Amino acid sequence: xxxxxxxxxxxxxxxxxxxxxxxxxxxxxxxxxxxxxxxxxxxxxxxxxxxxxxxxxxxxxxxxxxxxxxxxxxxxxxxxxxxxxxxxxxxxxxxxxxxxxxxxxxxxxxxxxxxxxxxxxxxxxxxxxxxxxxxxxxxxxxxxxxxxxxxxxxxxxxxxxxxxxxxxxxxxxxxxxxxxxxxxxxxxxxxxxxxxxxxxxxxxxx
Amino acid sequence: xxxxxxxxxxxxxxxxxxxxxxxxxxxxxxxxxxxxxxxxxxxxxxxxxxxxxxxxxxxxxxxxxxxxxxxxxxxxxxxxxxxxxxxxxxxxxxxxxxxxxxxxxxxxxxxxxxxxxxxxxxxxxxxxxxxxxxxxxxxxxxxxxxxxxxxxxxxxxxxxxxxxxxxxxxxxxxxxxxxxxxxxxxxxxxxxxxxxxxxxxxxxxxxxxxxxxxxxxxxxxxxxxxxxxxxxxxxxxxxxxxxxxxxxxxxxxxxxxxxxxxxxxxxxxxxxxxxxxxxxxxxxxxxxxxxxxxxxxxxxxxxxxxxxxxxxxxxxxxxxxxxxxxxxxxxxxxxxxxxxxxxxxxxxxxxxxxxxxxxxxxxxxxxxxxxxxxxxxxxxxxxxxxxxxxxxxxxxxxxxxxxxxxxxxxxxxxxxxxxxxxxxxxxxxxxxxxxxxxxxxxxxxxxxxxxxx
Numbered sequence: 107x108x109x110x111x112x113x114x115x116x117x118x119x120x121x122x123x124x125x126x127x128x129x130x131x132x133x134x135x136x137x138x139x140x141x142x143x144x145x146x147x148x149x150x151x152x153x154x155x156x157x158x159x160x161x162x163x164x165x166x167x168x169x170x171x172x173x174x175x176x177x178x179x180x181x182x183x184x185x186x187x188x189x190x191x192x193x194x195x196x197x198x199x200x201x202x203x204x205x206x207x208x209x210x211x212x213x214x215x216x217x218x219x220x221x222x223x224x225x226x227x228x229x230x231x232x233x234x235x236x237x238x239x240x241x242x243x244x245x246x247x248x249x250x251x252x253x254x255x256x257x258x259x260x261x262x263x264x265x266x267x268x269x270x271x272x273x274x275x276x277x278x279x280x281x282x283x284x285x286x287x288x289x290x291x292x293x294x295x296x297x298x299x300x301x302x303x304x305x306x307x308x309x310x311x312x
Numbered sequence: 313x314x315x316x317x318x319x320x321x322x323x324x325x326x327x328x329x330x331x332x333x334x335x336x337x338x339x340x341x342x343x344x345x346x347x348x349x350x351x352x353x354x355x356x357x358x359x360x361x362x363x364x365x366x367x368x369x370x371x372x373x374x375x376x377x378x379x380x381x382x383x384x385x386x387x388x389x390x391x392x393x394x395x396x397x398x399x400x401x402x403x404x405x406x407x408x409x410x411x412x413x414x415x416x417x418x419x420x421x422x423x424x425x426x427x428x429x430x431x432x433x434x435x436x437x438x439x440x441x442x443x444x445x446x447x448x449x450x451x452x453x454x455x456x457x458x459x460x461x462x463x464x465x466x467x468x469x470x471x472x473x474x475x476x477x478x479x480x481x482x483x484x485x486x487x488x489x490x491x492x493x494x495x496x497x498x499x500x501x502x503x504x505x506x507x508x509x510x511x512x513x514x515x516x517x518x519x520x521x522x523x524x525x526x527x528x529x530x531x532x533x534x535x536x537x538x539x540x541x542x543x544x545x546x547x548x549x550x551x552x553x554x555x556x557x558x559x560x561x562x563x564x565x566x567x568x569x570x571x572x573x574x575x576x577x578x579x580x581x582x583x584x585x586x587x588x589x590x591x592x593x594x595x596x597x598x599x600x601x602x603x604x605x606x607x608x609x610x611x612x613x614x615x616x617x618x619x620x621x622x623x624x625x626x627x628x629x630x631x632x633x634x635x636x637x638x639x640x641x642x643x644x645x646x647x648x649x650x651x652x653x654x655x656x657x658x659x660x661x662x663x664x665x666x667x668x669x670x671x672x673x674x675x676x677x678x679x680x681x682x683x684x685x686x687x688x689x690x691x692x693x694x695x696x697x698x699x700x701x702x703x704x705x706x707x708x709x710x711x712x713x714x715x716x717x718x719x720x721x722x723x724x725x726x727x728x729x730x731x732x733x734x735x736x737x738x739x740x741x742x743x744x745x746x747x748x749x750x751x752x753x754x755x756x757x758x759x760x761x762x763x764x765x
Contacts, residue, residue, distance in 0.1 A: 154733020176720040177448060179727035186730045244315045
């Protein structure tokens with residue numbers, strides 16, 4: 107369970123900020139797995155949920171008018187799915203293995219685990235639009251609109267299930283703007299931070 | 313008085329909005345609203361200490377009628393609260409001893425695990441248990457066993473769980489202790505368990521037959537098909553394994569039998585439901601200590617939903633605010649006016665209004681608010697109060713089945729199914745249970761016309 111060498115990194119990111127690519131590269135460099143949407147979906151599928159169904163209800167806040175809670179039970183599918191993902195995140199952390207978790211409020215779920223490093227990846231708006239347009243083959247207005255929608259969803263989701271604001275500076279250990287440094291530079295910056303953190307933090311053993 | 317009325321209405325509306333949106337925990341909402349009613353409506357606007365004393369109703373504890381004999385109640389309905397507390401302790405004790413799991417698994421074995429037979433048996437069991445036990449508990453155990461059996465026998469549990477939910481709400485409307493609105497109606501208006509059973513109970517019996525036919529016709533095909541796909545090498549769960557202690561099991565069954573007997577006969581013995589609640593607490597405590605130990609008793613008491621009891625306390629105070637300021641008389645007069653004094657129209661309005669409202673908002677505040685309304689209507693229109701009481705009970709209890717948020721049993725049942733990987737969407741829920749609700753409320757309307765007008 108408790109493993110002093112466990113590396114727990116959570117990456118929260120703005121849409122189009124290259125956060126996922128940074129997480130993948132960081133995982134490769136550190137030799138630890140990246141737990142992301144695909145794995146969360148796989149877990150939900152193993153629970154019997156249909157993939158299309160998961161997509162429909164994933165990363166959405168609870169609708170208080172269309173769902174209720176009684177005696178610790180809620181019939182909000184969004185909340186049940188979210189809680190399932192949060193439990194999965196904690197279960198993984200409890201194994202003592204190291205990993206990087208991308209999105210899905212992992213920064214909040216794992217906040218009390220010793221040595222967890224919470225990172226927020228941001229980028230300049232123009233760069234984000236350019237990345238999203240290129241990745242998804244979209245026009246600039248379409249990419250802008252998609253970014254707005256995705257960020258709004260992430261903000262609402264975070265607000266619904268945590269007590270901190272998404273992107274709030276004092277909640278994270280490190281906030282990285284990937285515009286200047288790109289994927290490689292951001293990864294190097296994070297790795298440097300981890301090294302310094304290891305030296306300072308009593309939670310780490312060499 | 314106008315300011316008092318406006319204040320009472322504003323507090324009530326804000327409370328209702330907070331309950332619907334779950335902005336705060338339900339009991340916090342009603343307790344704060346109750347405190348505001350006492351201080352603003354009664355204290356500042358009405359300057360009436362008498363209204364506060366009547367609402368707090370603490371003097372009722374010292375009266376003989378509260379414990380023996382019974383009668384109508386106003387203000388905080390302490391009898392309801394004590395009774396619910398007693399039944400909750402008893403039900404927690406029964407659950408701890410493994411009674412419900414044993415019963416479900418035993419019945420499944422008796423019908424040889426045939427899915428259609430399971431559907432019918434679990435529907436009847438849900439309705440019968442909900443007559444005596446709160447529907448949340450009934451669904452919690454029935455849905456859990458249904459899911460276990462579904463995974464073992466490879467069938468979709470959703471149709472059966474939805475039918476169980478519907479029947480739990482239906483069965484709850486048959487008796488005074490089946491559903492919180494009935495406890496409120498019964499204790500506030502002085503009706504007994506037998507009064508409910510011989511009025512709403514008869515109508516519910518008729519409705520149950522139609523309900524079974526409806527769910528059988530709608531769900532038999534997929535359930536029968538699942539039997540053909542059933543694997544040959546199945547290890548069936550053993551009912552006896554559910555029993556944690558044989559001694560405890562027998563003890564809680566005896567307590568349950570005593571409480572049911574006291575409830576059925578309380579109009580003859582004149583032992584009030586408040587006394588029955590206290591007896592349930594004492595007997596369950598003795599049974600648990602006898603069969604297990606004090607530590608287990610502590611665990612059982614810890615599981616009691618105190619928040620719901622506090623929710624009731626605050627709610628009764630807010631409704632008293634509306635009652636004392638005369639707001640509810642206005643509602644009563646309005647309904648009487650709209651119906652033109654025609655009792656058939658009045659009954660139809662009450663049952664369908666109650667059903668529609670209960671499908672979307674909490675039926676407990678609705679029922680608590682409507683009790684003084686029907687009292688006022690009975691006085692002004694001459695329609696027997698009993699008729700209006702049964703109409704209100706059936707409408708609020710059964711209407712809640714129409715949507716996934718209409719009643720607590722729906723929330724718990726759909727939640728358990730979804731967590732087990734069988735998500736119940738609004739569409740899926742309403743496809744089966746909304747038509748059933750319309751059919752059953754229609755049958756109730758006709759039955760009320762024929763039997764009570």
